[in-house]
Amino acid sequence: MRCFVHKSLRKADTYVYLREPDGAALPVALRESLGPLQQVLELELLPTRRLAQADTARVLEALEQHGYYLQLPPPPQSGGA
Template sequence: MLHMLAYVYKSQKRADTYVFLADRDDFARLPESLRTQLGALTFVMELELTPDRKLARENAAEVMQNLGARGFHLQFPPSTAVDPLSEDWGTDA
């Protein structure tokens, strides 16, 4: 599959969480428990995906694979875990 369309929706209940759907407004593809957790979904954009397309937080080939297999792809917020060793502790001379 060289390219496919994806329809992107933003969760109104979970910050920075997005759902990519293979078919516009096909929310029936989402498991009921997931739909409950995400709450209302607002349409954001339509994207044409190719395996080498650069996306902000996702791998386009992986998104395409999930859309083909499940009909949806879930994008979670970026990790906010902070590496304690990356901080400046002020101990260097």
């Protein structure tokens, strides 16, 4: 599946994978909370492709069902010792 990856210019390390390049599938409230989006990548997403920060199967499922997948930054790691 062809997908388009955009980063939020308002929220650091937050990315949206979109099935369509125009982002029409994004709910209005989500679009507004993310602020401006900048396309950073266009790729052919296959079940065998590995992604650095997301599970490929979950991304593909979300794209099929909702037209988008929201990738949030990883939670901060505690420095306990």
